[in-house]
Amino acid sequence: MKITDIIKRGKPTLSFEVFPPKTDSALEGVRAAAAEIAGLSPAYMSVTYGAGGSTAGYTAEIASSLLALGTTPLAHLTCIGASRESIREKLTDLRARGVENVLALRGDLPEGIDGNALSFRHASDLAEEICSFGGFCIGGACYPEKHPESTDSDSDVEALAVKVASGCSFLTTQMFFDNSILYNFLYRLLRRGIDVPVVAGIMPVTNAAQIKRICSISGAALPARFLRIVERYGDNPAAMKQAGIAFATEQIVDLYANGVSAVHVYSMNKPDVAAAIYANLSEILA
Numbered sequence: 001m002k003i004t005d006i007i008k009r010g011k012p013t014l015s016f017e018v019f020p021p022k023t024d025s026a027l028e029g030v031r032a033a034a035a036e037i038a039g040l041s042p043a044y045m046s047v048t049y050g051a052g053g054s055t056a057g058y059t060a061e062i063a064s065s066l067l068a069l070g071t072t073p074l075a076h077l078t079c080i081g082a083s084r085e086s087i088r089e090k091l092t093d094l095r096a097r098g099v100e101n102v103l104a105l106r107g108d109l110p111e112g113i114d115g116n117a118l119s120f121r122h123a124s125d126l127a128e129e130i131c132s133f134g135g136f137c138i139g140g141a142c143y144p145e146k147h148p149e150s151t152d153s154d155s156d157v158e159a160l161a162v163k164v165a166s167g168c169s170f171l172t173t174q175m176f177f178d179n180s181i182l183y184n185f186l187y188r189l190l191r192r193g194i195d196v197p198v199v200a201g202i203m204p205v206t207n208a209a210q211i212k213r214i215c216s217i218s219g220a221a222l223p224a225r226f227l228r229i230v231e232r233y234g235d236n237p238a239a240m241k242q243a244g245i246a247f248a249t250e251q252i253v254d255l256y257a258n259g260v261s262a263v264h265v266y267s268m269n270k271p272d273v274a275a276a277i278y279a280n281l282s283e284i285l286a
């Protein structure tokens with residue numbers, strides 16, 4: 001099923017993310033975690049793509065195993081450093097496996113790469129390529145607090161308009177911890193005439209060590225009330241996990257209540273975290 005058909009129904013939806021293993025020996029564990037999360041019957045599940053790695057092929061494999069379990073997969077695909085032929089090969093493989101949804105991403109720029117010499121410079125170039133290949137529902141990434149490489153929010157939103165014009169029919173946000181940042185961002189998109197569905201990405205922070213990494217990768221601001229939670233419970237893993245799940249749940253309830261009906265949880269291959277959030281929302285999603 002196409003993700004736009006799922007999220008355009010307007011009912012609150014919850015989806016989850018898994019990432020493929022870095023080593024072959026970890027594949028079975030990831031597959032088992034993905035199957036357990038699929039058992040919660042989420043609206044769909046995304047499978048991230050490890051750019052360039054030897055296990056990059058696992059994205060398609062895990063996506064098709066989700067399909068076999070009756071869960072709609074969204075396969076991520078990055079284009080940085082890829083040739084047109086290799087992208088077409090990946091799309092052919094996904095199509096043969098019955099995967100209908102692709103999140104078109106640039107990937108992080110490796111240091112020292114001359115962007116001008118690449119076949120694909122931006123995610124929008126990949127979205128165009130997938131569009132001309134045909135048959136996929138294409139999504140793209142967006143950044144409520146702007147992409148770290150962008151000089152200002154306006155130019156980031158302009159680039160997003162190009163992404164949508166290139167064929168992205170829905171967008172998924174980078175994680176954010178303050179819903180007012182998302183509401184502001186949605187307003188700016190509408191003002192620019194970007195009216196495709198936006199799926200809100202929520203990261204349950206379940207251990208204190210995650211926080212530094214998250215902020216350096218995403219540039220996401222942490223609200224003071226969240227920092228108080230980390231200060232208070234960061235040294236107690238069980239309490240921090242419970243508090244992180246509660247914080248994420250509260251964010252999701254507020255999003256649904258304010259009309260953001262599609263929420264994606266960065267569940268990081270953790271079925272217990274996905275299940276706890278799902279249980280907290282059971283009546284809301286019923």
Ligand code: FAD
Pocket residue numbers: 047048049050051076077078104105106107108109121122123124140141142147148149150155156157159160162163172173174175201
């Ligand atoms: P782009 O859309 O190309 O944007 C990158 C920068 O270029 C931005 O500053 C943008 O404003 C600018 N830009 C874009 N288009 C234009 C244009 N036409 N003209 C001028 N400037 C432009 N990484 C992985 O490796 N694997 C994954 O599976 C993965 N999944 C992700 C899922 C989500 C929801 C998100 C938010 C990120 C994900 N990432 C993943 C990280 C992503 O690859 C990085 O954030 C990367 O740096 C940018 O990717 P992008 O697709 O947003 O790039």
